[in-house]
Amino acid sequence: MTTTETYTPVAETVGAVLSRQSRPPRPSAWSASLTFGWRAMLKIKHVPEQLFDVTAFPIMMTLMFTYLFGGALAGSPSQYIQFVLPGIMVSSVVMITMYTGVEVNKDIERGVFDRFRSLPMWRPAPMVGYLLGDAFRYTMASTVILVVGLILGFRPPGGVVGVVAGIALLVGFSFAFSWVWTMFGLLLRSEKSVMGVSMLVLFPLTFLSNVYVDPSTMPGWLQAFVNVNPITHLVSAVRSLMGGTTDSGEIAWVLIAAAVCIAIFGTLTMRLYNRK
Amino acid sequence: MSDLAIETSGLVKVFGDNRAVDGLDLAVPAGAVYGVLGPNGAGKTTAVRMLATLLRPDGGQARVFGHDVVREADAVRGRVSLTGQYASVDEDLTGMENLVLLGRLLGHRKAAAADRARELLEAFGLTDAADRQVKNYSGGMRRRIDIAASILNTPDLLFLDEPTTGLDPRSRNQVWDIVRIVVAHGTTVLLTTQYLEEADRLASRIAVIDHGKVIAEGTPGQLKSSIGAGSVHVRLRDPHRRPEAERLLAEALGAPVYIDADPVALTARIIGNGRDEAAAEQASRALMELSRAGIVVDDFSLGQPSLDEVFLALTDKPAA
Ligand SMILES: Nc1ncnc2c1ncn2[C@@H]1O[C@H](COP(=O)(O)OP(=O)(O)OP(=O)(O)O)[C@@H](O)[C@H]1O
Ligand SMILES: [Mg+2]
Numbered sequence: 001m002t003t004t005e006t007y008t009p010v011a012e013t014v015g016a017v018l019s020r021q022s023r024p025p026r027p028s029a030w031s032a033s034l035t036f037g038w039r040a041m042l043k044i045k046h047v048p049e050q051l052f053d054v055t056a057f058p059i060m061m062t063l064m065f066t067y068l069f070g071g072a073l074a075g076s077p078s079q080y081i082q083f084v085l086p087g088i089m090v091s092s093v094v095m096i097t098m099y100t101g102v103e104v105n106k107d108i109e110r111g112v113f114d115r116f117r118s119l120p121m122w123r124p125a126p127m128v129g130y131l132l133g134d135a136f137r138y139t140m141a142s143t144v145i146l147v148v149g150l151i152l153g154f155r156p157p158g159g160v161v162g163v164v165a166g167i168a169l170l171v172g173f174s175f176a177f178s179w180v181w182t183m184f185g186l187l188l189r190s191e192k193s194v195m196g197v198s199m200l201v202l203f204p205l206t207f208l209s210n211v212y213v214d215p216s217t218m219p220g221w222l223q224a225f226v227n228v229n230p231i232t233h234l235v236s237a238v239r240s241l242m243g244g245t246t247d248s249g250e251i252a253w254v255l256i257a258a259a260v261c262i263a264i265f266g267t268l269t270m271r272l273y274n275r276k
Numbered sequence: 277m278s279d280l281a282i283e284t285s286g287l288v289k290v291f292g293d294n295r296a297v298d299g300l301d302l303a304v305p306a307g308a309v310y311g312v313l314g315p316n317g318a319g320k321t322t323a324v325r326m327l328a329t330l331l332r333p334d335g336g337q338a339r340v341f342g343h344d345v346v347r348e349a350d351a352v353r354g355r356v357s358l359t360g361q362y363a364s365v366d367e368d369l370t371g372m373e374n375l376v377l378l379g380r381l382l383g384h385r386k387a388a389a390a391d392r393a394r395e396l397l398e399a400f401g402l403t404d405a406a407d408r409q410v411k412n413y414s415g416g417m418r419r420r421i422d423i424a425a426s427i428l429n430t431p432d433l434l435f436l437d438e439p440t441t442g443l444d445p446r447s448r449n450q451v452w453d454i455v456r457i458v459v460a461h462g463t464t465v466l467l468t469t470q471y472l473e474e475a476d477r478l479a480s481r482i483a484v485i486d487h488g489k490v491i492a493e494g495t496p497g498q499l500k501s502s503i504g505a506g507s508v509h510v511r512l513r514d515p516h517r518r519p520e521a522e523r524l525l526a527e528a529l530g531a532p533v534y535i536d537a538d539p540v541a542l543t544a545r546i547i548g549n550g551r552d553e554a555a556a557e558q559a560s561r562a563l564m565e566l567s568r569a570g571i572v573v574d575d576f577s578l579g580q581p582s583l584d585e586v587f588l589a590l591t592d593k594p595a596a
Binding site for chain 2 (some may be wrong): 003008009010013014017018019023024025026027031032035036038039042043046047050110111112114115116117118119120121125163229275
């Protein structure tokens with residue numbers, strides 16, 4: 001049966017599809033967002049290579065930092081990993097948030113974005129859908145790092161509950177933080193420039209923090225930056241959860257920062273999305 | 277007397293200092309195919325994007341079924357759908373997945389969306405390709421899945437932006453057939469194209485646009501009578517007889533004859549001679565005059581006016 005090329009439109013069959021006048025009510029905001037999340041999953045199914053970024057990169061980071069700096073910074077790799085693993089997890093996941101902007105930008109260049117924008121549905125749904133898909137990737141990256149860490153001798157005193165809570169906080173913050181990238185994805189012209197801007201923001205943010213070393217060893221001016229860097233607070237919060245010494249002050253700081261991110265960058269994203 | 281599906285007045289869109297759409301006035305009656313004919317860069321896509329609420333106009337007004345495209349964008353979105361010039365489906369997903377995705381986004385439940393997707397794939401001859409990624413589809417199949425996606429909810433107005441550009445003749449015919457069926461079911465279609473032939477075959481009214489403005493509007497018959505029914509191209513055996521042939525053709529056809537760069541070729545426009553005679557008949561009479569004068573014709577062809585000729589006739593300059 002090779003109907004695809006020798007196809008002739010038949011008035012009856014095409015007409016039958018057309019005359020079935022059953023326009024259902026619009027989907028709810030949540031259901032539309034979930035549908036877009038499903039689309040992100042389908043994309044992972046068809047282009048599994050994209051998971052490379054959330055597996056290979058984190059594994060490399062963990063191994064590199066544990067063995068490269070472990071001896072020098074904390075006496076031995078197995079001691080250092082107790083300190084650095086939550087930090088590596090945070091910095092790797094925050095790093096991969098930039099792919100959100102790249103994905104948004106790629107979609108805009110293709111016509112499919114036009115179709116989504118011309119549908120009568122809750123406007124932010126496509127954006128929320130991207131981020132739901134990304135939340136899956138963040139969880140996956142966190143899990144990979146955790147497993148590698150456990151193999152290398154990471155023994156979190158916070159136990160299962162602490163670790164799960166730490167990862168949940170990290171994924172939640174990254175979801176909020178990704179709105180920065182959806183904004184740039186809509187704002188900038190090319191994939192390359194989105195990557196460029198992301199690097200420019202993410203490198204200082206992740207390195208000038210308490211991920212790798214205790215800030216008290218740094219000069220005062222640097223400490224000033226490190227102490228207001230949201231990544232520092234996120235790392236402290238996640239470290240406290242995994243370390244079994246829950247720091248509710250830091251957790252509250254992170255949650256408020258996440259809410260502010262969504263409020264500012266979510267609004268800017270939607271403004272750009274509607275204007276485009 | 278039918279209502280208007282689209283009404284625009286003085287619609288403007290400016291990109292930098294480029295006035296892509298520059299005071300566009302359109303009145304598109306509901307229930308038929310309306311053709312928008314224009315060369316590259318005329319502003320067709322820009323106009324369609326404004327009407328489909330994807331782009332905000334910089335000036336003027338546009339209403340779709342009475343709803344303002346800016347202030348009542350959501351109401352407009354509920355009644356229109358768009359098949360863009362470039363594929364507006366997700367190339368990474370399969371045909372089936374694309375249609376289910378859209379069905380879900382339009383509010384169908386999972387099972388209903390899957391049923392609907394299967395029906396559409398069947399009706400568009402894509403059942404065999406249902407589980408292949410769209411990026412592996414041929415150009416014609418892409419167009420069909422794209423149109424299938426656009427009629428998933430049987431829109432009241434369908435925008436087709438250059439639906440046949442780049443398709444082979446068979447795929448083009450398939451698209452034409454689909455458009456006819458869609459219109460017969462009551463959906464208004466706004467079709468942009470660069471081909472007069474396409475607008476002529478499908479549309480009941482045509483607007484010719486250039487530099488973002490309408491430069492002519494009317495039924496295909498009206499347009500053709502203002503620009504001529506076509507042209508006849510002739511190649512002579514003996515280049516020395518060309519001046520004589522030129523004079524004979526001009527007399528027989530009552531229209532100007534163009535001298536081609538090729539020393540043996542001539543092109544004459546055929547315009548209505550008031551006797552309602554078919555273009556082919558006029559052309560054959562003109563050719564007879566040549567043979568009577570003993571001028572040997574090696575080859576000739578009769579064509580519908582091309583977009584270039586339409587523009588030549590309407591603006592006295594070739595399409596920009
Ligand atoms: N996003 C944009 N930014 C800047 N200029 C644009 C943009 N979109 C279109 N233009 C310009 O506006 C003009 C009209 O473009 P448009 O795409 O509407 O033409 P068109 O009639 O659809 O042409 P084609 O037949 O090539 O599709 C062109 O000069 C084009 O370069
Ligand atoms: Mg165009």
